[in-house]
Amino acid sequence: MKILKVLTVCVLVSAAAYGQALDLKNLEKLSDKAKNVTDITLDGSLLKFAAKFLSNDDPDQAKVKKLVAELKGIYVRTYEFESEGEYTESDLAPIRSQLRSGWSRIVGVHSKKERDNTEIYLKSAGAAEPGGLAIVCANPTELVVVNIVGKIDLDELSELGGNLGVPKLDLEKSKPSKPESKKDND
Amino acid sequence: MSNLEDELRRALRREEPPADFADRVLAQLNQPAAPSWWERFSVLMKPPRLQWVAVTLMVSILLPTAALRYRREQQIRAEGERAKEQLLIAVHVAGSRLHHAQRKVLESGRMETRL
Amino acid sequence: MGGFAVRVQEVPERAAQVALPAFADIVREHQGMVYSLAWHFLHDRALAEEMAQEVFMELHRHLADIQSPEHLVFWLRKVASRRCIDQTRRRAFWPKFGLDEVPEPVAKTRSSDPMLSRTLAKLVASLPEKARAVVVLRYQEDLDPSDIAQVLDMPVGTVKSHLQRSLGMLRDKLARTTGEIAI
Numbered sequence: 066m067k068i069l070k071v072l073t074v075c076v077l078v079s080a081a082a083y084g085q086a087l088d089l090k091n092l093e094k095l096s097d098k099a100k101n102v103t104d105i106t107l108d109g110s111l112l113k114f115a116a117k118f119l120s121n122d123d124p125d126q127a128k129v130k131k132l133v134a135e136l137k138g139i140y141v142r143t144y145e146f147e148s149e150g151e152y153t154e155s156d157l158a159p160i161r162s163q164l165r166s167g168w169s170r171i172v173g174v175h176s177k178k179e180r181d182n183t184e185i186y187l188k189s190a191g192a193a194e195p196g197g198l199a200i201v202c203a204n205p206t207e208l209v210v211v212n213i214v215g216k217i218d219l220d221e222l223s224e225l226g227g228n229l230g231v232p233k234l235d236l237e238k239s240k241p242s243k244p245e246s247k248k249d250n251d
Numbered sequence: 252m253s254n255l256e257d258e259l260r261r262a263l264r265r266e267e268p269p270a271d272f273a274d275r276v277l278a279q280l281n282q283p284a285a286p287s288w289w290e291r292f293s294v295l296m297k298p299p300r301l302q303w304v305a306v307t308l309m310v311s312i313l314l315p316t317a318a319l320r321y322r323r324e325q326q327i328r329a330e331g332e333r334a335k336e337q338l339l340i341a342v343h344v345a346g347s348r349l350h351h352a353q354r355k356v357l358e359s360g361r362m363e364t365r366l
Numbered sequence: 367m368g369g370f371a372v373r374v375q376e377v378p379e380r381a382a383q384v385a386l387p388a389f390a391d392i393v394r395e396h397q398g399m400v401y402s403l404a405w406h407f408l409h410d411r412a413l414a415e416e417m418a419q420e421v422f423m424e425l426h427r428h429l430a431d432i433q434s435p436e437h438l439v440f441w442l443r444k445v446a447s448r449r450c451i452d453q454t455r456r457r458a459f460w461p462k463f464g465l466d467e468v469p470e471p472v473a474k475t476r477s478s479d480p481m482l483s484r485t486l487a488k489l490v491a492s493l494p495e496k497a498r499a500v501v502v503l504r505y506q507e508d509l510d511p512s513d514i515a516q517v518l519d520m521p522v523g524t525v526k527s528h529l530q531r532s533l534g535m536l537r538d539k540l541a542r543t544t545g546e547i548a549i
Contacts, residue, residue: 101539105341107334115334125481129342141341145542174355183352200348207542211345223353225481226346255537259505262486268401268415273393276422280389328412336409336488343485 087199087212091159092142095208098151099144108138108214128225136215142208149205157203160210164199180205198222389429393422396439399507400446406502407450409491417453421446443507444517451495489539493532496520500528501536 086108096102107115112133119130133139146152164170164186172185181204188197198219200211213222400421404414424445425432432438490501496518503514511525518525 103340103344105337105344107338107341111334112338114331115338118328118331118335119338125484126339129339132342133338139338139341139345141344143344143542172352172356174352176355183348183355185349185352198345198349200345200352202348202351209344209348211341211348213345219349222342222346223349224346225342226344226348226350255533255540256505258482258486259490259501259536260508262483263402263406263490263502263506265398265402265506266405267398268418272397272401272415272418273390276393276397276419277390279419279423280426325412325416329410332410332412339484340488343481 086138086140086214087160087163087210089140089142089160089210089212091156092144092208092210095144095152095156098146100147101143101145103141103143105139105141108140112136112138125225128221132218132221132225136213136217138212138214140210140212140214142210144208146206151206152208157201157208160201164201168199389426392425392438396442397422399439400442402506403443403446403502404450406487406490406506407447407498408453409488413453417446417449421449440517443503443509444519447499447503447518451499454495486536486540489536490532492539493535497528497532500525501532504529 096104116130116133119126121127121130144152168186168188170184170186172183174181174183176182181202183202184200186199186201188199196214196216198211198213198217200209202209397418401414401418404417404421405411408414408417421442425438425442428441432441490498493501499518500514503509503517504511509517511522511529514525515522
């Protein structure tokens with residue numbers, strides 16, 4: 066089975082609390098070429114509406130509720146491609162040009178072996194916490210762009226995204242767990 | 252280490268609906284059927300029973316209204332749950348990328364790192 | 367079990383009131399299964415409740431057709447799966463709602479739900495409808511492919527294909543979502 070190598074150039078760009086969202090429209094054309102697309106836009110009242118349904122009884126959801134309390138918007142675009150070469154640097158150019166003004170790149174990780182490029186930007190807001198975040202992760206068969214507008218706690222966000230309390234999966238082909246298990250799949 | 256099938260069994264294990272679910276099902280079964288047009292009409296044709304006409308009219312108006320309102324609230328709740336799930340996915344994607352980058356940075360000991 | 371059969375056969379048209387206590391037992395016994403099928407399929411609690419209620423309403427109308435407890439379980443799984451598949455095909459995308467219209471959430475979510483389980487459940491809910499039904503019936507109900515084939519009225523080979531492809535997709539998507547790199 067084909068295993069997609071996910072090169073994600075994550076450009077984490079933190080936007081200032083009251084900054085504008087990145088213009089991600091030029092990525093829309095990648096949807097036609099992508100095998101899988103995740104397109105999430107939560108801003109203004111929709112973000113507040115969604116947050117209202119987070120449960121205070123669930124520890125993870127309660128953390129998310131606290132995390133997004135001062136956010137103005139969350140935008141996620143994920144594109145997975147069947148093969149390499151389905152997108153180029155020129156597709157990212159409009160986003161990179163927005164990141165040149167008012168943004169500071171705080172992390173850049175480039176992996177030759179994995180051909181994975183991860184960049185994290187914060188928009189300088191002068192506040193104790195960054196006002197926004199942008200993440201751009203690029204690899205030959207996947208592109209992920211995340212833009213968060215508003216005050217965000219990076220440590221909290223990272224903790225939520227890490228495998229905290231989550232069991233590591235065996236990502237090899239699954240084997241039946243019981244002796245009498247069905248011989249239905251590989 | 253868990254494998255995918257075990258994790259799927261865990262993720263898809265049965266849950267109970269809210270405690271009053273059965274009561275609500277039974278309540279729906281117990282609801283009297285709305286009077287047919289003929290029944291309403293025949294009431295009107297009987298000797299004056301204005302109070303029954305009034306009750307029938309009220310039931311005819313209130314029942315659909317209540318049902319509509321209930322349906323609307325269910326719809327809003329459904330949309331809210333969908334929005335919530337989108338939010339959780341978005342936060343998870345953002346957090347996992349950030350976490351990934353942080354891990355790489357810690358491994359290399361530099362903020363700008365080429366591996 | 368004989369008592370069950372007698373109860374079923376004794377439900378004439380106007381005996382709904384008399385049969386209700388027995389029907390209430392049926393609802394309580396199987397509500398978890400039906401609700402969970404709908405929830406894991408639709409990943410929408412309000413809709414899942416609504417769907418589960420409709421299944422039981424339909425059961426009440428067809429109670430006289432049920433031949434045994436095993437048949438009942440099969441019937442519930444079949445109808446729930448079919449309704450979920452139909453519902454998904456009809457569902458519209460998000461309309462916009464004003465915040466003022468938002469009622470307080472009633473359904474309590476599970477506490478301490480690991481992110482992984484939630485992510486996995488969400489990924490399952492993103493599978494194509496029939497594949498999703500196959501996966502849910504396999505891992506929630508622990509059904510054999512041959513049983514799944516009967517419930518969903520599809521060839522066994524098709525069930526197995528759905529399972530195989532779905533596991534592959536889930537594995538890939540999960541790897542990406544958790545940021546793991548599979549080599």
